[in-house]
Amino acid sequence: MIKRDLIVVGGGPAGMAAALSAHEHGVKDILLLERDQFLGGILNQCIHPGFGLTYFKEILTGPEYADRFIKKITAVKDIEVSLKTFVTQLTGKKVLTSLSPGRMDEIKAKAIIMATGCRERTREMAHIAGTRPAGIFSAGLAQKLINIEGLLPGKEVVIVGSGDIGLIMARRMALEGAHVKAVIEIQKVSKGLVRNVVQCLNDFDIPLYLSHKIIKIHGKDRVEKVDVARVDENFCEIAGSQFEIACDTVLISAGLIPENELIEMAGVVMDKKTNTPVSDKVNQTSIDGLFVCGNAYQIYDLADSVTKDSILAGKMAAEYIRGKL
Amino acid sequence: MPLIKPSPNNNTIYDVLIIGGGVVGCAIARELSKYRLTIALLEKEIELAFGVSKSNSGIIHPGTQNKFGSLKGKLCVKGNKLIRKIAKELGIDFKEVGELIVAFNDEDIEHLKDIQKEAKRFGIAKMKIVDRAWLSKNEPNLSPDIVAALYVPSAGIISPYRMTYDLAENAAKNGVEIFTDNKVLKINVLKNAQVPFEISTTQSIYRSRFVINAAGLFADEISKLVGVDDFTITPRKGQEFLLDKKRENLTNHLIFPLPSKESKGVLVIKTSDGNPMVGPTAQSVNDKEDRATDEEGLNTVLSFVKRMVPSINGHDIIAYFAGLRPVAGDDFIIRHEPKVPGFINVAGIQSPGLTAAPAIALMVVDILKNNGCRLQKKKIFNKFREKTVHLFKADRKKMKRLIKEDERYGDIVCRCEMVSRKEIEDAIDRGARTLDGIKFRTRAQAGRCHGGFCTTRILKILSEKMKVPVTALTKRGRGSIVVMGERKV
Ligand SMILES: Cc1cc2nc3c(=O)[nH]c(=O)nc-3n(C[C@H](O)[C@H](O)[C@H](O)COP(=O)(O)OP(=O)(O)OC[C@H]3O[C@@H](n4cnc5c(N)ncnc54)[C@H](O)[C@@H]3O)c2cc1C
Numbered sequence: 062m063i064k065r066d067l068i069v070v071g072g073g074p075a076g077m078a079a080a081l082s083a084h085e086h087g088v089k090d091i092l093l094l095e096r097d098q099f100l101g102g103i104l105n106q107c108i109h110p111g112f113g114l115t116y117f118k119e120i121l122t123g124p125e126y127a128d129r130f131i132k133k134i135t136a137v138k139d140i141e142v143s144l145k146t147f148v149t150q151l152t153g154k155k156v157l158t159s160l161s162p163g164r165m166d167e168i169k170a171k172a173i174i175m176a177t178g179c180r181e182r183t184r185e186m187a188h189i190a191g192t193r194p195a196g197i198f199s200a201g202l203a204q205k206l207i208n209i210e211g212l213l214p215g216k217e218v219v220i221v222g223s224g225d226i227g228l229i230m231a232r233r234m235a236l237e238g239a240h241v242k243a244v245i246e247i248q249k250v251s252k253g254l255v256r257n258v259v260q261c262l263n264d265f266d267i268p269l270y271l272s273h274k275i276i277k278i279h280g281k282d283r284v285e286k287v288d289v290a291r292v293d294e295n296f297c298e299i300a301g302s303q304f305e306i307a308c309d310t311v312l313i314s315a316g317l318i319p320e321n322e323l324i325e326m327a328g329v330v331m332d333k334k335t336n337t338p339v340s341d342k343v344n345q346t347s348i349d350g351l352f353v354c355g356n357a358y359q360i361y362d363l364a365d366s367v368t369k370d371s372i373l374a375g376k377m378a379a380e381y382i383r384g385k386l
Numbered sequence: 387m388p389l390i391k392p393s394p395n396n397n398t399i400y401d402v403l404i405i406g407g408g409v410v411g412c413a414i415a416r417e418l419s420k421y422r423l424t425i426a427l428l429e430k431e432i433e434l435a436f437g438v439s440k441s442n443s444g445i446i447h448p449g450t451q452n453k454f455g456s457l458k459g460k461l462c463v464k465g466n467k468l469i470r471k472i473a474k475e476l477g478i479d480f481k482e483v484g485e486l487i488v489a490f491n492d493e494d495i496e497h498l499k500d501i502q503k504e505a506k507r508f509g510i511a512k513m514k515i516v517d518r519a520w521l522s523k524n525e526p527n528l529s530p531d532i533v534a535a536l537y538v539p540s541a542g543i544i545s546p547y548r549m550t551y552d553l554a555e556n557a558a559k560n561g562v563e564i565f566t567d568n569k570v571l572k573i574n575v576l577k578n579a580q581v582p583f584e585i586s587t588t589q590s591i592y593r594s595r596f597v598i599n600a601a602g603l604f605a606d607e608i609s610k611l612v613g614v615d616d617f618t619i620t621p622r623k624g625q626e627f628l629l630d631k632k633r634e635n636l637t638n639h640l641i642f643p644l645p646s647k648e649s650k651g652v653l654v655i656k657t658s659d660g661n662p663m664v665g666p667t668a669q670s671v672n673d674k675e676d677r678a679t680d681e682e683g684l685n686t687v688l689s690f691v692k693r694m695v696p697s698i699n700g701h702d703i704i705a706y707f708a709g710l711r712p713v714a715g716d717d718f719i720i721r722h723e724p725k726v727p728g729f730i731n732v733a734g735i736q737s738p739g740l741t742a743a744p745a746i747a748l749m750v751v752d753i754l755k756n757n758g759c760r761l762q763k764k765k766i767f768n769k770f771r772e773k774t775v776h777l778f779k780a781d782r783k784k785m786k787r788l789i790k791e792d793e794r795y796g797d798i799v800c801r802c803e804m805v806s807r808k809e810i811e812d813a814i815d816r817g818a819r820t821l822d823g824i825k826f827r828t829r830a831q832a833g834r835c836h837g838g839f840c841t842t843r844i845l846k847i848l849s850e851k852m853k854v855p856v857t858a859l860t861k862r863g864r865g866s867i868v869v870m871g872e873r874k875v
Contacts, residue, residue: 158782160785164789164793185704186703212872
């Protein structure tokens with residue numbers, strides 16, 4: 062079994078900030094594991110501006126924001142980065158198992174910081190009825206297809222959810238020539254930033270249906286249309302309000318869920334509703350020396366806030382390793 | 387060896403031609419491949435198992451709850467026995483988890499005793515009625531209101547699509563020619579000819595001495611093509627809801643309510659990959675492709691199963707689907723059609739068709755024999771198939787060895803279900819052509835993120851291996867195109 066001082070799992074903004082901060086606070090033996098082939102995490106596909114305003118006092122795109130940290134990490138010799146490395150198991154004794162092409166390792170660490178990010182709520186979790194044709198994407202997957210793979214998910218689009226990701230994707234699809242026919246929001250107001258509602262919807266004449274929900278998805282092979290209805294205070298369909306929108310694509314942007322299956326496996330006390338560790342102090346879990354930061358700890362609105370709290374996580378891990386926490 | 391052969395050789399004269407690449411057609415193909423026959427199997431979809439056989443409960447029923455004397459009951463009991471051997475030969479995971487039919491009061495217990503008596507006549511063994519104490523110990527999540535249950539240990543679970551694929555693969559290895567994307571449109575019957583059947587499909591024309599109609603929901607339409615129209619198939623929809631793997635240990639057995647006349651009721655199911663499942667509903671529909679789920683279905687299922695296992699929670703649902711049972715009256719229709727010598731109907735194969743499939747295959751062999759088909763066993767029949775590797779089922783030692791042998795096992799594509807690049811590539815080598823085909827074979831995209839993370843990677847691997855652009859790839863063939871173009875630059 063390999064032994065290390067600190068392992069950071071996840072190479073997005075949270076993991077990178079935590080690793081750098083731990084190093085600054087004196088940890089000399091750090092292993093950063095990332096399953097993708099690049100560092101940067103989800104920022105790599107967020108090519109729109111709006112990052113860095115509070116932390117760098119500049120307006121940056123996601124990849125630019127990530128790049129500042131990637132440059133720093135590569136400059137620090139004490140931080141070893143292992144890409145294409147997937148952690149499959151974590152125990153309460155802070156032993157983890159990782160797979161990478163051609164190898165499987167078991168590593169024990171004095172402290173571990175989990176910065177595994179989040180996943181998107183799916184159409185299934187939102188219990189949207191209907192068929193299961195091609196053309197239903199999570200907003201993040203659609204973003205990746207367009208921005209990273211250079212592919213167009215669809216042409217006539219309905220978006221479920223008006224959080225920032227839904228709004229950004231409405232604009233992104235419109236910019237690529239798709240016809241975004243509606244953004245459907247079950248709440249009375251958009252959860253997104255006002256500037257996003259203005260810049261992503263209003264400027265592109267994309268209608269926002271507040272207090273509405275998709276009742277059913279139709280289509281055998283590819284999406285053909287959706288049934289939409291207005292909802293009352295209890296989010297129940299108002300009789301007679303139903304109408305349909307023809308479309309070939311539905312993007313689901315119905316919220317994010319922290320990815321914490323590994324710490325759950327390790328026996329961390331979890332809040333089942335939010336899928337986050339129960340703790341009274343940011344980044345902490347019920348297991349000593351096991352920390353969680355970034356969107357895995359809680360869903361943040363801004364990458365800058367992730368950075369701020371993750372720097373703290375690095376410091377906490379350093380103090381723990383020195384026996385001070 | 388490519389499983390799906392390209393364009394057929396039109397000069398071949400087949401002894402037997404099977405229409406339908408579901409579990410029934412594939413079980414028949416594999417059974418017949420033991421004989422010296424030239425056999426073809428035609429499937430209209432782009433892959434096998436895309437009909438009824440992809441969406442069902444995956445239960446290998448013991449045979450209880452069937453009327454004594456019914457074909458369904460007889461073939462189910464026999465199929466339950468046969469599947470064990472087949473699963474071993476083909477390396478398919480089969481687990482005998484047992485089932486509990488639960489009772490809430492004394493009246494229910496009497497009903498259980500009747501079921502037990504009836505089941506004994508079928509030859510179902512080792513059943514017993516278990517009491518509250520037994521249940522508390524062996525099935526702790528069961529509702530305290532349940533007072534007793536009929537325990538039937540021979541019930542099991544299997545992956546229905548993998549069973550279909552593995553039967554087909556072994557059949558192909560033993561010479562059966564499998565043609566997908568080949569919809570039968572017309573059958574010409576030449577009276578008194580040596581080779582009476584001319585089957586026209588969307589791709590070609592095939593000639594055969596015998597035709598077996600195992601077309602699932604469409605068996606009535608195929609039968610009509612040769613003039614036999616005394617049955618119709620009415621789809622009966624069943625909606626099912628899958629729970630997160632985290633709840634794998636929700637129950638230790640399959641949990642059944644007392645059966646109703648219409649169906650076996652809404653169940654708490656264990657599946658071969660670990661996710662518990664609840665369902666199915668039973669509602670007759672008109673459209674043979676109506677696989678929509680609805681809120682009513684969800685609410686019905688939840689209210690039924692919560693009565694038996696109260697801790698089941700809608701929040702744990704990660705996926706759902708609807709399947710259609712091909713219903714033609716109360717029983718299976720398996721018979722030679724004397725009006726059209728050489729034509730055999732295998733129709734109305736509703737539940738328990740998955741369980742019965744191997745027994746149906748044996749019955750079809752007998753029918754062929756009795757109707758002039760010369761059956762001679764092959765000297766060499768290769769009954770084994772190398773078990774497909776699933777990383778998520780391997781222990782640490784095996785995992786380590788696999789990764790050492792082939793580094794692609796260490797390259798994880800699907801994070802939720804832990805599926806490696808090697809498994810995806812293998813699936814394509816074995817015949818997967820679509821996103822769903824990959825999902826059914828490997829479980830990639832079937833987990834809690836539902837492909838949110840791995841879809842792009844799978845598309846790229848498919849595109850590379852199949853040498854087609856990503857824009858041509860589909861979710862499940864036909865018009866189910868995944869992306870609608872390339873981004874303009
Ligand atoms: C909700 C549900 C739950 C079930 N649960 C269970 C269970 O737990 N246990 C059990 O034993 N059984 C169960 N069943 C029943 C079982 O799934 C079926 O009996 C079985 O899958 C039928 O297989 P098949 O091969 O006859 O049909 P299919 O799988 O439908 O195969 C027929 C094939 O024929 C093809 N075809 C049709 N027309 C043409 C044409 N013109 N040309 C070429 N090909 C054609 C179709 O595309 C299809 O692939 C369940 C069924 C449902 C719907």
